[in-house]
Amino acid sequence: MTISNKFDVEELIKLVPGFTHHYADVNGTKLHYVVGGRGEPLILIPGYPETWWAYHKVMPTLATNYRVIVVEMRGMGNSDKPIDGYEKKNMAxxxxxxxKKLGFKKVYIGGHDIGAHVAYSFAVNHSESVFKLIMLDTPHPDAGMYHLPMLPILGANFLYPWWLAFNQVKELPEQILEGRMNIVIEWLFKHLLNDQTSISDFDKAVYVxxxxxxxxxxxxxxxxQAFPQDIEDSKTYNKLTMPVIGIGGESGYELLQMSLPNITTDLQLKKVKESGHFILAEQPIETVKLIMDFLDS
Known part of the structure; x- marks a missing residue:
């Protein structure tokens, strides 16, 4: 199968047997999601620069015990891309x-990267609807983000996250990058993966x-661009009382370790060794085992 400027989701979903895809109108926007498996509902949300395909390596295993619903959040993939509403509280x-539309009273929920921001916001704003929360490699924005360096620190063993600032700029990025996002996506995977072979050229083409x-x-x-509002919202949140697990790669684990103990009361932290940011791609077997052990306990 070849991937054109807009991938064919009908063909892509066939590569993950047992899953189908659907749309739902909610909160003034249309969300695209894929679903498969049986059991208690498990909502999973991808992050930047990925789509529902980010979970394709772990979906079949999770579906043996759970009703897995991978949601492309507002602005992602085949979901609507409205002008506003990207505060994580609203995305939650x-x-x-x-x-509610799917008829669930309570769910397990998890997310990676920006998806983790939304999953956390869901858990803290709709706690009555959450069994357990899974945070993959990324904590929710907090005031500490204002202390990120404007310039790379000489000699520091730290990847300078320039895209956090670049993506704050309005209008210019899409003028520069329209039709050329392969450059950014290739760079991000090159620098945020330990194992370059874990995300294939096909995977990259799907995301591009x-x-x-x-x-x-x-x-x-x-x-x-919603981070400043997300940070202000976070100041009003109470600690989470449901069980929470933070699973991070080599550097993501440190971020979770700094953040999650301050906002939870029932926390497990797990490090995925020999993995960069994209733990679902690099270490899917270990990551899915950690998830299922947590959910099944």
Whole structure:
């Protein structure tokens, strides 16, 4: 199968047997999601610069015990890309609307990267609807982000996250990158993966096709442009009381270790060794085992 400027989700879903894809109108927007398996509902949310395909290596295993629903959040993939509404509290409201539309009273929920921001916001704002929360490699934005360096620190063993600032800029990124997101996506995977073979050229093509348009760049950048409001919202949140697990790669684990103990009361922290940021791609067997051990306990 070849991937064009807009990948064919009908063909892509066939590569993950037992799963189908659907749309739902919630909170004034349309969300695209894929679903498969049986059991208690498990909502999973991908992050930047990926789509539902980020979970394709772990979906079949999770589906043996759970009803797995992978949601492309507002602005991602085949979901709508409205002009506004990208505050994580509102995006969590999108997911809450989907959960209710699907008829679930309570769910397990997890997310990676920006998806982890939304999953946390769901858990803290709709705690009555959550059994357990899974945070993959990324904590929710907090005031500590204001202390990120404007310049790389000479000699520091730290990847300078320039894209967090670049994605704050309005209008310019989509003018520069429309039709050229392969450059950014290739760079991110090159520098945030330990094992370069864990994300294939096909995987990259799927993601490039989802982010290459002007509206896709604008809407994905809007996730980042909402950070100041997300940080203000976080100051009003109570500690989570449901069980929470933070699973991180070599550097992501440190971020989770700094953040999650301050906002939870029932926490497990697990490090995935020999993995960069994209733990679902690099170490899917270990990651899915940690998830299932946590959910089954």
């Amino acid at each position: 409201k999108d997911i809450f609307g989907l959960v 096709s989802a982010y290459n348009s002007k509206e896709a760049i604008r809407s994905s950048n809007a996730w980042y």
